Amino acid sequence: MGIEKVYSFHMTLSYSRDPFCCFTTSQDLQTFFDCHRRAFAHFGGVPKAIVYDRTKTVVRRHVAPGEAVPLHPEAVGFAGYYDFDIDVLAAYRPTGKGRVERQVLIVRDHVLSGRAFSSIEEMDAAFTTWVPQRRAQAHRTHQQIIGERAARDHAALKPLPPTPNLVAERHLRPVGKDCLVAFGGNLYSVPARKIRPRQLVEIRATKSQVMLHSTAPDSRGETLLAMHPRAVGRGVRVVDETHWDGLPTGKSRRTTTGDVPAEARHKQPPDRQTGPLETLLSRSAVTRIEVGRRPLSVYDELTGTRPFTTHPSTRETS
Template identity: 85%
Template sequence: MGIAKVYSFHMVLSYSRDPFCCFTTSQDLQTFFDCHRRAFAHFGGAPMTIVYDRTKTVVRRHVAPGEAVPLHPEAAGFAGHYDFDIDVLAAYRPTGKGRVERQVLIVRDHVLSGRAFSSIEEMDAAFTAWVPHRRAQIHKTHREVIGERAARDHAALRPLPPTPYLVAERHLRPVGRDCLVAFGGNLYSVPASKVRPRQLIEIRATKSQVMLHSTAPDTSGETLLAMHPRAVGRGARVVEEKHWDGLPTGKGRRTTTGDTPVLPRQGRPRGEESGPLQALLNRAAASRIEVGRRPLSVYDELTGTRPFTTRSQSKDTS
């Protein structure tokens, strides 16, 4: 196996320049917002506004300048849960996040440079050990000790909610005739009594779970149909046996009882076989039957009509 590619996530409090950094091997939606939760725990609260560039984990699609930016549904839900506003930078504004970009270089030069790490945890521990040294420095812009100014920054943060926000991938998938739903190269079961074939259901997938929801609530207002652990790899079938209750079992099909002997295919009488191929063979055999032939005058005598004949006339010129 090759060496995993490592990414760094950075968040900086704008007033004090108090930094946070963590390292990951993925840039997916769950990892992105999990890093937010780690940053909020590091600072002791959530800010009122977070500035983003036009990353696909925050912006659903790009629009023309001056138009409202459509946010990713999970980004909007996460921001609403932690009560902060999303400020998306305008296009072609590379200096809009200069304080964060500068922090990336500082971490690279003072935490990572000249060192070797064997795991992500070692890299996170190295940053945590460096933070007190950074907070003890006087920042060259606001001319104050970063840690002292960070204390005022932390006091202004919003308190964290009692429960974390569950970030999930959301997809629409059809239900198969066997009440299985395909997602991520694997199959997951839903109750046969609550769905119908080809019905669209919503999949909400986290790193560890796959939840299958109906697009319309039932009489009790519930949409959850099933919940399964997320399969590892591809080609797995995650099935709960009771979900198949109500599906046809095949017991009502017509079957042989053993009282009537079944002739082998090569021993059946000619003409009793069925199927498209045998129909063609029967037609070919019928074309070889000898048919009697008689002149048309016989039919004229039977009907009493004179036969239609043509006579050639010639003139003698001699």
């Protein structure tokens, strides 16, 4: 198989046990809810409620049994857009999703077992081909044809909204001095005239786009600063060169292409006299001051003291 690691997403209609499955190479937030959209399209509608275990893409953090479960804000927004309820299993309920867990084993044994695949698309096609065979079978629990009960299940589903809801991954990142923001191992530009260095901006990333927003709206109530296609891989710089308009270019600073000659450094203006204070403060002028040298006996004579000497004859012995 030419794929390094593959994950499967499963959704099962509770009444009929009608299955859906798709395969991905990621478990991030966008992929998780993209699989939901594919499941809704497969069933032809949206169920009234979906039961989840305590996955991090739905539950914000784990709490003690009996406490209210804090939901992920993107999961709440997605459920509100498609108008379904989120039902989170109670803690330590491993059998709460038995109908879905059983489908995982069925797909493994009847779709994947003994076969080799070279792409995700081949795996999805294999499941789609197998679904009519599964729907023609009688389920061992309700003893009815799965497809017949699935027709009643599908009729009870809510209609799909006209446009899909795109879930975005959200992060706060600081802006660098070069107006670039780091995300996912890549750099994205923002307009220099709208931000300041080290300012925090909000990144809203989908599978295909990266949108950078200010944390506070402008005078028109807008927060969008820039929108870029999402880079593939790492170490990529996605830059709109117009965003650099407003950055300092260095033309207003004094620059030189080489070292200043020594004559120019020590040369004083001909019409300016250097005073004593300026001489002390000027390092170049101090280096030209001549310092007189005299023996220490001169200072002894000026102070009226005799130099300290020690003779061997007066040295104490022990």
